[in-house]
Amino acid sequence: MFAIVITLLILEVHVPTLSDRSIQAVLAALVGLAPKLISFSVSFFTIAVIWVNHHRFFESITHSDWKLLWYNSFFLFWVTVVPFTTAFIGSYPTQPLVVALYSFTLSLVGLSSVWMGRYVFFRSDLFSPSISMVERRRSWTRYWLSVLLYVGAAALAFVAVYASLVILALVPFIYVVPSLLRRED
Secondary structure, three states: OHHHHHHHHHOOOOOOOOOOOOHHHHHHHHHHHHHHHHHHHHHHHHHHHHHHHHHHHHHOEOOOOHHHHHHHHHHHHHHHHHHHHHHHHHHOOOOHHHHHHHHHHHHHHHHHHHHHHHHHHHHOOOEOOOOOHHHHHHHHHHHHHHHHHHHHHHHHOOOOHHHHHHHHHHOOHHHHHHHHHOOOO
């Protein structure tokens, strides 16, 4: 599923039509593609981080039930919307409403993770008992942090669109950097 979503991201980056095949024309065409390439790259990294965390989340689940399947389906719905909002922001990268829509979509991905995590971590018996309550709360707090940052980026888009874009690019690092820095014994 995630591989399909990541593949869909690149489909909006089209090879430019060159009227002249000089180096300058090729470079100008690539510069024109820059917003699409940047939005693709940020979304690719974001979806990759979501994929890795989703995989880790499900590794710690001992079994499933119908509620988890529906929570996960809701989560996957929002993940599949990301290629559309990526294409939109790639075409209009400084349009505040478009940036807000992209941010809001990512906040809904995060919120669906919060709901799924709440159910699995605290309301069911699906999670491995070897995972401490401290670790569960830490993960759940990080889910909430991304939601708040994405909602903040959506609101900020209307007053400082470039600051919003920076937040969007940095949020995935909340998940990557601590994992890279954690010592595995």
